[in-house]
Amino acid sequence: MPLTDPELVARVLADDDRHAFGELVRRSQSAVRLLLRRLTCGNAALSDDLAQEAFLRAYRGLGSYRGGARFSTWLHRIAYHTFLDEVRRTHPALGEEALQDLPAESTGAEAALARHDLSRAMGVLSPAERTAITLAYGGDHTHEEVAAILSCPLGTAKSHIARGMVKLRACLGATAAEGDA
Amino acid sequence: MSDPREEDLSDMLRRENATYLQDDGFTDRVLGRLPPRRARSRQRSGIVVGFALLACLLTTLVLSGGDLRPSAVVAVFASAPLFSVLPLVTLVAAAVVAAVGLAVTASD
DSSP states (O other): OOOOHHHHHHHHHHHOOHHHHHHHHHHHHHHHHHHHHHHTTTOHHHHHHHHHHHHHHHHHTGGGOOSSSOHHHHHHHHHHHHHHHHHHHHOTTOOHHHHHHOOGGGGTOOGGGGGTSHHHHGGGSOHHHHHHHHHHSSSOOOHHHHHHHHTSOHHHHHHHHHHHHHHHHHHHHHHHHHHHO | OOOHHHHHHHHHHHHHHTOOOOOTTHHHHHHHTSOOOOOOHHHHHHHHHHHHHHHHHHHHHHHTTTOOSHHHHHHHHHHSOTTOHHHHHHHHHHHHHHHHHHHHHHTO
8 A cells, every 4th residue: 555645754754765755756746846837837947946946845844744734735835935935036126915916927927928828827817826726726725725835814815716716717708809809 | 506607717727737747757856956865863873872882881991991891890880989980980981972973973
């Protein structure tokens, strides 16, 4: 029977078991890279660099994983904060609030692309909205887990999801209207 | 009743986010960037205990004049009055060597 995530974590902590850590990476790499790909608006190279950095941070901070939350929730939180740190590094003048609400086009994605399809429409959302929607729809995370990953209250996480959906609908609606014209 | 457009968007999002990204060497690249291996915790404990035992042995050897027969060792400690300098020296020496052991394992 395959080991559970907490069992693998215990092995890494006890014996620095690299096979166990490799298994943790293998299990979660797709979800983490996908989230970061959404956050970087499809920039595969940057998202994979950030994903690697997130896994290295997870390895170094594994002792702080308490097992109360799912391992994937803990890991996604690290990935999200790794992305925010990257934005802080590339946009040092931004305040914390502006950082959370920064639309993707400000971080390098082109606004013009935002109307072509859903994945690009995600570019009009702030990082928090993109993360919340990616995790809540298809990421198999509850709203409580999304709040934990974003380090925000549950109500704020729900607002991110609701606001993001409104923006997406508006963006895709505009696309459809342009297509009909 | 839910808005059908909302359902469409939810389904689209679920489909998009259900994509599975193949590993394609990603895990190996992460493992390749991990810091050098730490000594296993059991090995570390063993090294520290070994150093402490070595310290006790060396101290006893010095104090008994090189005689390690059980009777000679017992005689060394039995002749020392309580709180005398002899057990104290033994303890300090053991602590010093154990600390060296800890430093060695910490630097692994």
